Amino acid sequence: MVASSPTLGWSGRSLSLLDPTYASKYIPIIASVSEHQPPTWPSYFMDINVLAFLVPAGIIACFLPLSDASSFVVLYIVTSVYFSGVMVRLMLVLAPAACIMSGIALSEAFNVLTRSIKFQLPGSSGTSQADSGDTSMSSDGEQNDIAKTEKMDEKAKERPSKKNKKKEKEPVERASVRSRIEKKLLVLPLEASVIAIILLVLLGAFYVVHCVWAAAEAYSAPSIVLTSYSPGGGLHVFDDFREAYAWLSHNTEVDDKVASWWDYGYQTTAMANRTVIVDNNTWNNTHIATVGTAMSSPEKAAWEIFNSLDVKYVLVVFGGLFPSAHTQISLELKEMFVDTDGKGFDRVRRTEIGKKYFKLTHFEEVFTTHHWMVRIYKLKPPKNRIRGKTKKSKSKASSTSSSKRSGTEAFERDLAEAWSAKCNSVRKILLSLPI
């Protein structure tokens, strides 16, 4: 059965790993998820920090010598780096590989440094001290030419350390000669190795600090209660989501259905205790696409779609007044638009949105939260009488053969055309961005 499927059993998401343009061509819904976009360069540093520099050193360390285990790790890191470059979500897969690689690099570095210190400590082996003193000069000379970057230092240390390992396999009777050669090749000055060890430890400490900070700031903030700091230093709480859900749970009928984007599905079900149309676990992409179409359609078409789904309330997230990470630009352009007093301002494109001061005829705004983040609209019941000729209202809103001549309908048509054009253009722009 697997072999008989058109894609040989691969799902859409996995196929887009092999061909990054696959999702944007065939399955826009997968392409629209922000976590499926390629990562930016800074996001590598944000996520794995210092490991980004230690990984190449680790790869080189794995090659000297190349055993089965080390070649597996090298393959793992290379494939995970490629895939994380396609989809930022797969940074998760890169993380363990990067940790392993940098662990190898650091351990080799510490090996060399501590060995250097051990051989140079007074009393470790008296005769070898003088010899190592002589040889260390020459080895210094070799290595001081090399640039001071850590990567290069580690390479230099590793080359001698690898050679050291190879030579250890040879018979023991040549140990004394061997040891002289070893010392000649890999002993670094005592002060340099001590400082290098201290610096490496500091590097590890800063890495830990960064990881704790990143986890706290970027990955732990609850996205339902947003906080910001006012200029006076006090904490300002944006509790708009819970406000909207509490309003829904107390002031709507028990059987009323709420349509919103799927991000808020579970929250609405749990806190507002109302039935939703799509939620976080909806696998039916067509169903989600229906809701998406309704969200980005002009008023009349949206009303038709929502009415067919038996929806009573529509919940949209509005970021026009207070910027928040929740403003969904790619598919919910409608909410930036819907503002009856002309305050719509698109922060991304830094322009004011045209077509302000219009009136909604099919929806009415029943609630807006304190900081304007969530807006709830109610579907108005259909009018009893249709103005103009009785036969129609099945044709599309943009059809010019419509017999309706009222000002709002013409206005809506203009709106619809401008909107659909804008939607498409923006969608194309956003999907092409490497964010």
Added chain:
Amino acid sequence: MARSTAMEAERLTLPLLIFTFLTLAAASSTNQIQILNAERRIDLSSHIVKVFLTLKVENVGTTSASEILLAFPPSQVDQLALVKAQIAIGKKKKKSYVHLEVNPTELPDTPNGTKYFRISLLNPLSSGGTATLEVLYILTHVLEPFPAEISQSESQLVYFRDSALVLSPYHIKQQTTFIKTPSTKVESFTRVEPTKLAGRELKYGPYEDRPPYSFSPVIVHLENNSPFAVVEELLREVEISHWGNIQITEHYKLVHAGARHKGVFSRVDYQSRPSFNGVSSFKHLVASLPPRVHSVYYRDEIGNISSSHLRTDYRKSELEIEPRYPLFGGWKATFVIGYGLPLEDFLFESPDGKRYLNFSFGCPLAESVVNKLTIKVVLPEGSKEPSAVVPFPVEQRLETKYSYLDVVGRTVLVLEKKNVVPEHITPFQLIYTLIFPYASENAPEARFCNLVVIYVPVFDIDMLILPSLSEEGDSFTCLIMRN
């Protein structure tokens, strides 16, 4: 035969005598008292209607009167939350007021189902004597919003239905009614001459020489934008712990009982022009809590509500809460307020060894009506014979609650009352006996001794006695000894 009928007649005479006496007494009481002057001031500034009635009564009968009757139309009696009366003693500067008892009463032959309240005078009013009574009664849910549904930008208008004449079983020589409105806007009012509207006061009267039970219905259509905060159900749980803390948890179901909100809610208009939009809505509620309150929390089913402020004083604490959204007509909100109080402020020991809790009845929210108030006082384990002394009638019953480390359960005394207004915030006493004063929580030393008594012998046996009993000195005991 003749003897039996005679005996029956004898048996009947006594009840007959009592009956005639009662009817005569009733009839005579209405003929005895005459109201010289009745002045009624109705305050409509909030949704709780307060009526101050000053009656100057004169005893024109021959016998002394010990009670005065107040009459209410049957529609108003259901909405009466409180009736209080006091009498003025002394003149001018030495005037003081003594509280009188008011009880509902039934009378035979009442026209149109009038309901009565009886005021018991301290000193019977002698024949020809006069007395001035001040009566306060509070009506709730009498302001009917009309129109019943309003939009955001409209102001709230309500109907107030009452009578221009004071309903009384006595003859009233002169009476005037003043109605105080919250704003100058009065849409319409029924005219019963002489009537005068001046500013915020509507005056009906003065009316001369009206017979008993005279009633003249009037309707006043006025604007009232005060917050119609009605708590549909309030459950207050007061848990007494002899470790030194009283924990109170209050569950509220709040609703805006004014004109229902219809149509659009525009946050733009609400925030930009608050004096014009949503004038009848309310955002803040103030709860008065006792001083030295700690660990106050304000949450609902979803979680913590962060919009609240607590201001404490050495005399009182004020908790200002803001529900998650402003309440418009018909909108509901539910929340829980909890706080702790020190035990020594409220629990006392009476001379006969019983404990009594002096706590305040009622709802701490200002200017709110509670449709159904339930107070559950959870007494510590082992309490017996709880009884409550409350200044007004409440329903009482007992329950049991099982809590931490309880064996027999805690006695819970439940007090229920309907239609509670802020004037009901008065202290009440709850008396109970503590049966095991040395085994319950109020003796931590006793608990410690219990622990010691159990653990020390076990420790002795395990660590000291058992090893010495073993003769081989096996490794296990050696280990123990070494550790």
